[in-house]
Amino acid sequence: MSYHYSNFDLFSLIRDNIIHVDPYTSARKEHKIEKEHIFLDANENAFGSTLSVANSYHRYPDPFQTSLKKKISEIKNIPVHNIFLGNGSDEIIDLVYRIFSRPGIDHSIIFPPTYDMYEVSGKIHGANVVKIPLTEEKYQLNMNKIENFLQKKNSKIIFICSPNNPTGNDLNKKDIETIIKNFNGIIVLDEAYIDFSNETSFSEKIHKYPNLVIMQTLSKSWGLAGIRIGIGIASKSIIKWMNKIKYPYNINMISQEIAIKALENKDLFFYHLNRLISERKYMETHLNNISIVEKVYPSSTNFLLVKIKFSSKHLYHYLMHQKIFVRDRSNIHLCHDCLRITIGTHKENQFLIKQIQSYSHSKNA
Template sequence: MSEIKKLVRENILNLKPYSSARDEYSGQAGIFLDANENSLGSTINENVNRYPDPYQRKVKDKISAIKGIPSENIFLGNGSDEVIDLLIRAFCYPGKDEIIIMPPTYGMYSVSAEINNVGIKEVFLTSEYDMDVDKVLASVTDKTKLIFICSPNNPTGNCLKNEDIKRVINTFNGLVILDEAYIDFSEKKSFLKSLLTYPNLVIMQTFSKAWGLAGIRLGMAFADKFIIDIMNKIKPPYNVNELTQKKAIEALNNLELKNRMVDILLKERELLEKQLTKFDFVEKVYPTDSNFILVKTLNANKIYDYLVNKSIIVRNRSNISLCLNCLRITVGTKEENKLLIEALENY
């Protein structure tokens, strides 16, 4: 049995998945009387009376062409959040196994683990927000199935070091989930190019950030075909709806617009970083590879409340470890950033 196969929960390996109408017949033409849909049409001005393609083939083909990754190595979920949940469920026995996360980091890894009654080992980032690789590797036990690495990391904004990420992938016998939700905003290259050299690597990306499609809920996972097949086996049959698939294809045909928006946001980010640095109540503007900036202030709670009062909402991260008095500020439009800076000038 391959090393990865041994990591999968036995009940999942043995599972006979639900077979949907579109699994059993996926041809295009014909009279479809097999899925109890409404044959007359939809009650809205969209053709959505039919169930969508359960494997989102057209969307994956487009993603494949853009990313240079074969379609069979791509999984699509109802946001990356669904991918996180499916991986935990496929690989971790509830009440027995555990995952490793590196706080401060994205909150859903631990929430998903808790929902599934899976243990969480926290190995904090260093004070410079780098990975403590030795500690991560020393924390691995035979119960550790997944290690989540977020790079660029939320809420700190920075990329973790490539050599640290590689060391974990090369040393750990379980699965490494590399969350690249913000990679479009980074000068560092994605790990996608070397994906297929690592059978234990899952890379997550999302349409929610650079693509500007948080509302349609579409997350991507890239991995060895064996892992993709396991996720397909346990996902709800129609986890990505028809409208989302349509809109994703529209977006993927508009790659240039995504790139232009990223360029604008990066210019705005640079300006915002410079402006934030000059305030005497700002202790540190952390370097960022994302579309947000973490800022250490003298009194985050007071500044947060002051901004809310001016109808400007930032994220107060002050009460999470290593982020005392920190605010996380998403880069807005030129006008929004100007209003933020003007408000802070009057603080």
């Protein structure tokens, strides 16, 4: 395979209706905002909110999240102009489809088993979603089958998840790079779990690949799932188009404030990250010693994919009765009789192990 980026034309990939969209211009978009300014431009309630504490929640949030992006830029060593923030990574997936995929004409490519929203969002946008399964057992990209689709006329978007959900493993970095270099469309590389992995992020190479969109998140390793902050990292040109069609105030003020405060606690971040990785090793060791567990797959995430010798559904329902909720993935391609188990606190993990051991003894009695 050989592809030269001199041939890459981002503009030619964008849907015609998107090109001709006149973006919504928010009241604060055109000015540099200072606290001492008098704001009579956005039809806000000048008398404040009904909260009893002092706040500025009667004002609309910064539509481009300037302060938060600066903080993320410092931590990740990525220029601000290469960062887009979405209401969760799902907004970024939605925007990529809206910008680049023509309904009923173009198709996206996914590699199951993988994150469901690539397909769900594709179907919502009328895209033909092509599925090329990962290889069995090792869950790697099937490069022989993928090659046939890279140069097809209406192949517009490829979604790659590494570390992958629900399998938990890193995909081969050379294979990912080969696809990026040989696809004349948009590559979305989902790195939601990259902080749990020993692999380095592709964000270090964003300047090399004009067709690459990297997704990261504050939901996993930073523990901020409740405030819904998805991070898109891409060329300045792609970020421009995403900003053009996003909803005007897509990240609320409270989420921005909380995220900035959380990102300042780097020591606590690393402390929690190390504890979680330690608990992942603990879980892997103890699960492998339970007779009904056929296999614990290698993980670079905050969860384990566990194959059960008997019916995983029976164990799933047993655990529910013990008030333990895991994810049954047995209906997903290549995940027969598998449960996806998120790493909990040590106390939670101990209780889970004890319950699976109890279930295993009852099966072997």
